[in-house]
Every structure is written in structure tokens, then in C-alpha cells.
Amino acid sequence: MKAYEIIEIIENFAPKELAIVGDNVGLQVGDNLDKEVNKLGIALDPSLNVIKKAKKEGVDFLFTHHPILKNPIKNFTGIMYEKLKILMENDIILYSAHTNLDICKDGLNDALAELYKLKDVENLYENGLGRVGIFEGSFEELLDITKKYIVESPVVVGNIDGDNFKLAVLSGYGLSQDAIRYVAEKADVYLSGDLTHHSKILAEELGLVVVDGTHYGTEVYGLRKFMDYLKDMVDCEVVSLDF
Amino acid sequence: MKAYEIIEIIENFAPKELAIVGDNVGLQVGDNLDKEVNKLGIALDPSLNVIKKAKKEGVDFLFTHHPILKNPIKNFTGIMYEKLKILMENDIILYSAHTNLDICKDGLNDALAELYKLKDVENLYENGLGRVGIFEGSFEELLDITKKYIVESPVVVGNIDGDNFKLAVLSGYGLSQDAIRYVAEKADVYLSGDLTHHSKILAEELGLVVVDGTHYGTEVYGLRKFMDYLKDMVDCEVVSLDF
Amino acid sequence: MKAYEIIEIIENFAPKELAIVGDNVGLQVGDNLDKEVNKLGIALDPSLNVIKKAKKEGVDFLFTHHPILKNPIKNFTGIMYEKLKILMENDIILYSAHTNLDICKDGLNDALAELYKLKDVENLYENGLGRVGIFEGSFEELLDITKKYIVESPVVVGNIDGDNFKLAVLSGYGLSQDAIRYVAEKADVYLSGDLTHHSKILAEELGLVVVDGTHYGTEVYGLRKFMDYLKDMVDCEVVSLDF
Amino acid sequence: MKAYEIIEIIENFAPKELAIVGDNVGLQVGDNLDKEVNKLGIALDPSLNVIKKAKKEGVDFLFTHHPILKNPIKNFTGIMYEKLKILMENDIILYSAHTNLDICKDGLNDALAELYKLKDVENLYENGLGRVGIFEGSFEELLDITKKYIVESPVVVGNIDGDNFKLAVLSGYGLSQDAIRYVAEKADVYLSGDLTHHSKILAEELGLVVVDGTHYGTEVYGLRKFMDYLKDMVDCEVVSLDF
Amino acid sequence: MKAYEIIEIIENFAPKELAIVGDNVGLQVGDNLDKEVNKLGIALDPSLNVIKKAKKEGVDFLFTHHPILKNPIKNFTGIMYEKLKILMENDIILYSAHTNLDICKDGLNDALAELYKLKDVENLYENGLGRVGIFEGSFEELLDITKKYIVESPVVVGNIDGDNFKLAVLSGYGLSQDAIRYVAEKADVYLSGDLTHHSKILAEELGLVVVDGTHYGTEVYGLRKFMDYLKDMVDCEVVSLDF
Amino acid sequence: MKAYEIIEIIENFAPKELAIVGDNVGLQVGDNLDKEVNKLGIALDPSLNVIKKAKKEGVDFLFTHHPILKNPIKNFTGIMYEKLKILMENDIILYSAHTNLDICKDGLNDALAELYKLKDVENLYENGLGRVGIFEGSFEELLDITKKYIVESPVVVGNIDGDNFKLAVLSGYGLSQDAIRYVAEKADVYLSGDLTHHSKILAEELGLVVVDGTHYGTEVYGLRKFMDYLKDMVDCEVVSLDF
């Protein structure tokens, strides 16, 4: 299958226009989109380890959720040199769908909404990130699902009694202090990743229950679903590289 | 003892001029520094819980490491209303020494340097934050100290063989991606707090071993030392409120 | 009457959405909007004197035109400490309607337009601030009205002969140099407040007649009308505190 | 006398380097500094009236305290066209010494310090603007001097008993809210110009006594002294144009 | 003919609203638009030479394509003094139509499109600048037209075989590196002015053929057409001053 | 010879600290500075052609005056992909000395000063760029030198009679309007590159004689000298690639 055909499939699923302003989505490293792809690798991060593994596995198209760079560069040395050299010498195309994959229908956020069987689901933010809806079970049941599908030992801040509370979910890093303040107005419980000290204190003060399913755990759950989708759609081998 | 006398003692230990630009240090809430202080409370955070406890314990001077606000406000409602009301109604002075206490001699960073018995210690940053020196034991021994004095189960990224490696320590939040890049040039192992996903990936790529002793753990260790110092110096009761 | 009911009445009259961008309108200091209000105080400024008087008079809801802060703060000492302490200890809610009250129908600008019986009235600015229309009398008559209702001895720049000239009015501070340049294109005479040296020189150069009715005088005129409105609408005692 | 010789005399008195950053001082309009000057005009403002009068009086070098423009322009129409045309057609050089004349030895601020016979005089600001020292008389005496030499009916905020208080003086506009806050820490009484509503309220709250001698009055007093100096120094006729 | 009538004719042809944001178009120097115009001068630049020539020729309305200033000023000395003095002393109105004349129907860009007989012409940029279409001849023929009507010896980067290629044209300066990158996606050959080193290298790398017809040549071609138009429309003598 | 040894030689000649703020100097693309260099290529630009030629010639260390990027990037496609791929696949190190080579002793600017045998040479700018001194011949002689050593047909603006005038030289692009204004105060004649329309007009107005020796010509002259220096110093073959 041609590289541009794979890109068409990805972009039909996660249109680039959905990405938030300033995000780095789409083709990251590559030139010849006409080349034949025999093996498609999928990973959360284009880390050096993932790129080395892609080479070792004979991957010729590497899809990652996170882009290769957030801040641009003008010198090519060290780790970036190593990464680019491996990709270029082995003709591995690197392509990312980041916030567009978080936001799109059946993307990473919808995957979480579905996992927790949320009712009356709405977008958490106007830009399409996150979901919020009614979780019909108890907090115990919520933690059981989290431990089974997201991360073995989630960090938990607070507690809530009874069933049928409002649950917000956001894949990846959603636990800045601004986010805590915002979500406290919208939900009773908030599942996301990368909890840090000041956000924890703030959640306690505001009475927002927080479940830190880790950045990795909250994104890889939906990424597996997306891999299954790609396996159905593309006409080549598909392998996962960091999950 | 008068409030201004306590402030003199604190500022002799942690001069305000040491604080980094833009930090909010010194008197946070208070008017009458002439008032008699009978009970001094100490905490990491001026959280709502800490402030309620201060009232309950009859504290009339509350010292915290973190300031009450990083970003300024112009309306007084919700949690901030509650905090200010309790402090004002109960005549509790709130005073913070933040990065000046991290930086100063025998402050939070020096406490970590001493705990790990670093040799040839230097400041990690030009502004005085952090310390770096030779740790003379093995990585196992480093983790033992960490588990005993900082946090029970530290998150660890990487590993290092042998003794006598360079260890950097920084109390609180020192694990941004920029910090990881900076410290990777200066040390083999880095102890600090609030590790998140992208920093972990970057540390792996750069071969920097990271020990996340938590924001809380890496700051409270030195804060206890500072409380001991205050107990010796001030002429009133001293109580800890969140550690 | 409940505090939130009073707020509803105010906001029906002066909707918050009318305020110009960055203005600080609405609830300034307060937490419990469910509390019973027995005495409503009204003032131009939430000055220390007004707040002390509010306490002395037993006011439990203080309405002011000017907000408590234009620029935000992160420490609470001195005058702000005093103000907040009095408000919080005495459970006085502070609420402001600023540019929304200038702009709204029957607000401070409409009050001036009505006082001078302007014909063919239009908004002076696109954002709704100020009014401009035909004043059907002479400049002498305009000054008589001003002296009787706005301020005893207005400062006057220039003069105009005859009747039926274009008069612009703007409550409060409308006499910046940019404003003088703008209004000189729209009107013959301009009534507003806070005239300073460079604006006076510019008005002379541009041939714009300026009447400085003072910031206080041009705002308090309409504020009295608004107090009358509130007296009719709310179910509690209403007192004025600085006019 | 040549124009450049007059400029040398002015700049020896008020060196351009003293001006605050961004101020527009020195040659404002002019080309040929070699031309013979027969009549030197002095004014506070390069207003249209002053420029017309300069032409009428046959002035060929116009010195003003305020510069012709604070904000730059790129089109030349209206009032600015008129001003430039008169200056250029009549070969009138326009030259300004603004904050350098406020700041310099025996400049506008020193003139005020001398008028009030301040003792232990220091600069009010680090950049050299304003003066502060001990006024040895009573507040009544201070007002008498003000009425006699600065302005007939000064606006006064507050009052102070007894003799020997700290008086700050600043020529021109010194009554912003930031200035009030700053001076309240340095002096008991503050004489400057262009008082507006919010500054008045703030001065009352902070207990700073303010005397508004007007922008014009506080600057023209020293400007007369400077005119006397020029009369002694230059070899041509000297006339005042707006004072 | 009155000055304002000439301005109406110009603005009907090149409406000011078409100009790009921040451009300085319209009346540059002038006050009395009621004055009778006997001689209209046209030039590319309001250079000192052009202005001197305008005076010498008895021009009383000077139209230029380039505005008198791009960056605003607040002192009037040197060359700008000379220019303004000549204009003002001789009552010469200066008026510019810059990017509005590039963009408008039958303006400078349309003139180029017509010269090269482009088919299927579209605007090159969304803001209306530039044109792009099919050139039906060979590259040799394109160069022949350029040499005959634009500039004797154009600088040429690259080459293209065959007929019927896409040609982009932009009057004036269109050869920044960003422009080269943009046009390389839209055309095979690009005619504009002011080619510099880095743009040349980039064009070579991207395979974009560039013809530098000079800033002057690419603008004066259409300016002559516009002069012809004015000659037909205005009721006074028309002379060209720098072409 | 090792790559790092070559870099030492370059940096001894043109220390990186000399470069102006924000310039991109030093290692551009490369990782292993320990590798053996057999062939050193030199060019003005790291253009695609130069990089292809470097590969073809078996160059393993490419020195260029211009850096590979001025503005940073975060995606690697198109021309940049091609350039990086060739460099990385062929282990070609790319290293640039830009403004540090312009500025340093015996660098590109000194080479021009020497060519024209300037007397009493000084730096043109405080940052070290450019040179200015007395040219002892006539303008004819200056043009002869230029035509012989810099560029065959320089573009010339203006003319100057007699001998012994002040000549400013600046390698590369030195002909912005700001530069013209600056140099007009310092010199009679200015040699630099990349002249464009508005700068030409301004030079005429200010009476500054400009000789455009082209960006390429004014830099390659000194670059040849630097190549000669490297040939003497390094222990490997040296080839020029675009001059």
C-alpha cells in the first residue's frame, strides 16, 4: 500500500483541521509519499527507543500520537540527529495525529467515554478536547474499570459516595491548575494524567475528585482501538512499538 | 514574641533578595506586624485545610513555603474568600519564604545535599536553585536514603552501576523538559519532584537517571529542618500543619 | 431579600455582557449569595471611608459603580487588607456595575442625555459608551444645567455661539487626548470629567468646547437615578454612602 | 547669535542625557542651525496658538518645555500641518527640553524645592524626577506660598497639623495612582499637577495630603526662572509666549 | 479642478479599503482639499528629487505610488524637513495610492497580467496582491516582452522548456524568501522585483524560475497606464516626474 | 584529521562568541566529532546543489558561511529532508561560521578593508560588523578594484570627485534602509550587497554613494582568503564548492 493511501485513511479518521492551534500534526519526517509501505508501526511517542525498534522491525511507516517536536529547532545534533538519521537512512516515514486524534469521533477521548459507558456525553472543552457525562456506577466501580483497563495503581485524590455522578475524562495531560479549576465547575470526578503537587492541592480545595490514570494509560487505551481500526483498513502488516 | 521579630528571624535565614524574579515571597496576608505571636504554624502549602487547621490550633502566625497566589486576582470569591476570611477574622498573619528558602544556606536544597552527603557541592543553576555534587555510594544506597527520608516508593527512570556518580538535587518541581535537558549535561542522576510523561521519555533518551521523590517529599525534608531551626530561635510555640 | 435576588435586579438593569473588555464587573467580594439582605448601600467608590461607613450603617450588601481593583494583586496588606477585613468580618457583599451601568439603557450616560434633553441621540462610541445629540439651547443654558445638576463650578474650555449645537456626554473619565481627537470629529461641545493639561491644549487646538463636570459629578447624577430605581425594586432599606 | 550657540547654552543647562527613556527632547523642527537668531520665544507648549504668536512676534527660535509630539505620525494633515507649515515658512526652529529640564540642576523641580525652602532635599525618583525634603512651616504657610506663586486656588486633598513635615514636589503631571502609592511612602504632603478622581480617592485612603498646583502652575514657575537665565546668557531678544 | 475632485477620481479607481493592513495610503501631506489644481504630477516615489522637480514644474498636486513614510516620526529634521518645507511652502498636496493601486481592477498587477496576456488569471494572494495565470508562449518570448516593456536586462534564475506554463506576477518587491516558498507552490515562473541572494538560492533549490524585472520596472509599467487614465479623467495638466 | 580538531582551528580563527545575538553559528548537522576527516569542502551556502556536490566529491566535513536555517522548523520534508538525508547518509558534518567570520580579525570584513587598502580603519558598527576608513584613491580606482576582485559589473548609486574619501565596507547584506541612514553619517561611499529599490532612493536623498558588489561577491572575496588559511592549517584535502 502506498504511503499517501495510509495517510488518507488516517486523515479520514482524524482530520488535521480538528487539531488545536499550534499543534504539530501530519507528516513529521518524510519526502516520498509514493513509496510502498509493507509494515506500519504504531507508538505513543517517537522516542529514540521506538525509532530504533521501528528500524529493527523493518517498519517503513511510523505512526505516533505525539509529534517529534513541539518547539522548533535549527541545529541537528545529539538525540535529534540520531532519530532523523535512523528515519532517513531507513526510509521510514514519520507521521503524527495528536490533538486531532484526541478530539475526533471514536478517537482517544471517545474511547474513554465509551470505556466508562458515559451517558449524555458532551465535549469537555469548546475545542473538542475531553468528554463529560454521567457515570452510572459507584466510585468503587470506576476505580475497578480504571485499574483493569488504564493503569494498575491510579493515584486518587478525594472520594465520592453513591452512584450517578458526573465524570470528565481527558486523554493525556489534563491536570494543570487551570484545567482543575475549569473541570471543577463541570464534573464531580475527573480522570486524566500527569497529576502534580499544586493541582492536587487545588483539587482538594475545590472538592474535585481526581483519578490520575497516567498520561500513558489514558492515551494508550484509545490508541489500541485506533490500531485495531488501522489493521482493518490498511493493506499491510501493523505492529505496536511502545504499548 | 512580636510578629516583626519572627519575620526578622526568617529573613535573616532566608533573605528575600535571594528569591527568583517574579516569585511572591514575604508577607502574604497581614497588617499589624506589631502584634504578639503565641503560636507559630508551619506548612508546605497555605491550602484551605491548612488554614482551617491553623485557626483550630489557635495559630496566629502561619509560615508556608508556597505563597498564597502565583497569579494575581481582582475578585474575592470562592476558596480565596474562605481563606482570606478565616485569616482575617482570626488575625492570622500569613508569611511565605519560597525560592529564597530553597536557595539560602541550610535551606531546602542544602538539606538535600547534606542528606545525600554530596561532595564538591555546587549550585545547579546560576540563580542558586538546586545542588550538584558527588554521591559516594551506589544507586541502591541512594534509593535506600530516598525511601527512608523522602518518600516510600519513589518513581525511578533508568539505573546506574557503580559508586561515585554525579547527583543533582532540586527541591519541589524540577522536572520540566528544559530542566531535564539542562541537568543531563551536569549530572548522572537527578532527584526532584513532579515527574510527567514527556520528561520521563526525554530522560530516557538522554540517559539521565531520574528519581522522583515527589514535590512534597523533596520539600518537606528540608522544611522539617527549618522548623527545628525556628523552634530554637523563636520565643513561642511552633506546630507543623501539613507534614 | 436574598443577595442573589438583588443581583438579579441589578443585572437585569445593567447586564454584565455590556461591560467593555477587561472591566471588572459583578461580584467583587463575597461568598454566600443566599444570605438575607436587610440594608443595601450605594456608593460611587468602594473607598476605605465608604466601607467603614457601610459597616457603621449596618449595610450588608454594598453596591458601587467603580470596582474594588483595576489591576490584580497577590498580597493582601495595607489598605486592601483593611477593606477586605471589614467586608469579610461583617459579611458585607461588595458588588459593582461599572461600564455596564454607564452603557445600559437608562444608565449613567442615558441619564446625562436626558438631563440635557438631547435630540437625535446616538451612542458616542461603538462599544456603547457616551451619547451624542442636538442640544437645543444656548451654551449659557447648558452651563446653567451643569451648575445646577452636575457641579457648582465646571471648568470650561472654549465657547460657542447660538443654539442647536452637537453635544457629546460621557460619564466619568472621558477626556484623554485620544478621546478629545475622536469627539472633535463628532460634536461641538463635550461634557465629561477629569480634564488634564494636554487634553485642554488639544481641545483648544481642535476647536472642541469642553465642559469638565468632574468625574464625580457626571457619574453621581445618574447614580442617584439608579438608586431611585433600586429603591422601587428591592425589598429592603437603601442608603447612599458617598453622594 | 547662531541657533547652534543657543542650543549649546540650553544643553549645558539641561543635558539631553538626563531625559527619561523614550522622551522626545532636543531639536523638534528645523534644519539650518547655522542661522542667525534675533528673537527667542519661550512657551510651555508648542500649541497652535503659541506657534501663531511666535510668527506674529517675529520669533525665529522657539523653545518649549513640552515636545511637539509624544506619539509619532506618518501623515501630515490638520493641526500638525498647520503647525509645521507656519514653522517652516517662517524659518522658526522648534527646540524642546522636557524631562531633562525637569530633572537638571536648577531646573523645574529644583525651582519648586527652592520656592518651598525644602531642607535635606533629595530626588523623589531614582531617575531624577521630583524632589522631597522638610518643609519647615505649617500647612497654612505652604498653601499661602502655593497661592502666591503657583496657582490662585489649588485643589487640596486632606490636611496636616503642625510644622516640619515631609513635602514632595514634582513639576507637571505627577498624580497617577502609581505615583500616589509611591509618594505616600516617602512624604506627608505632595505638590504636583493634574489630579483626577481615582488618585484623589487613593490619596485619601493612604492619608497622603495632596496639593494640586496644576500642571501649568507647577511648570511655569520654574520656566520663568529658566527664561531669566536665558535672558542673561543669550545675545538676542527673549519673549514669553504662553505664561 | 478641485483637489478633492481629483482624490475622488483616484479613489474610485483604487479604493482605500483595498490597501493591506498597516499600509499608509491616502492624503500624505496637505490641508486644503478645496484648492484649485492646475498641474498634477505623478511619480513612483516622493523622493527629494521628485519633490524638487514638482516645485520646479509648478505642480500643485503630487500623486505617488509609494507613501512618504512607512515608519512614523516625531521630529522633523534633515531630508524630511526639506521635503515637507518644499511641499508646504508651495502648497503642493501629496497623495499616495500604494497597495490599493497594486490590487485594484486595472491596477499595477492587472497591468502586468495583461502585458503577458495571462489566461485563467487569479489573484496570487488572498489579500489581492499579485496575479497568476497561464502564459501561452515560451520562456524566450516571456523574456522578450520583459526586456521590451519592463527592464532592459532582467536578472534571471533558472529556465523552463516549452510553452504554456504558469506565470506569477507581482509589482514591486515580491521576492522575500517567504514569497519564494509560497509562489513555488503556485507557479512555474515568477516575475517581480528586488531579488536578493538568499531568495535566489531558495528559488534554485525549489526549482522556481524567477525573473527580476526590478521593483521600478514592474511598477512603472502599470503606473504609465494609470497616468493615461488620469489624463483622460482630470481636468488639468498631468506630468510624470520620475519615469 | 579529526573533526573536532578542524573545529578548533576554525573557532580559533572565528570565535563563536563574536557572532551577533540570535545568529546560528557552529555545528549545524552532525554527531560524531571524533570521526576522521579526509576532505573538507567550503561554500558560501549550504544549498541543495552544494550538498549534492559535497557528496559527489567525497567531502566529509562541509564548512559554509551561511547557516542551514535562520528560522527553526519542526517538520522535516521537502528540500530540508533532502539536505539532511544526504548529509546524514554520507556522514557529512555541516559547520558554519557566519557573523563571527564576518567580524573576526582577518575575517570577511577585514579582507575587504585590506583589498581597498583602507587607512585608519575602524569597525563600522559597535558589534564589530563592517569597516570604515580612508580610501586614498579616486572613485574610478575604487570601481576598478571592485570590478577586478568583487563583481564584474557593480551597480553604482551616485558619484564622488577627488581622492581620499571615507569608504565603508560590509560583507554580504548591508543595504537595508536603516543601514543606509546609519552609514550616511559615517562615510562618503559604501560598498556592500543586495541593494533594493527603497535603499537606493534613500541613498540618493542622503547623498551616500553606494556600490553594490553583490552579497556573493563581497563575501566570496574573503572566503577565498579563509580557504587559503584552512589549506595551510588543516591536515586534509580542501575543496571549494560554490566559488
Ligand SMILES: [Fe+2]
Ligand atoms: Fe499526550
Ligand SMILES: [Fe+2]
Ligand atoms: Fe514547591
Ligand SMILES: [Fe+2]
Ligand atoms: Fe468612573
Ligand SMILES: [Fe+2]
Ligand atoms: Fe509637563
Ligand SMILES: [Fe+2]
Ligand atoms: Fe513598490
Ligand SMILES: [Fe+2]
Ligand atoms: Fe551573507
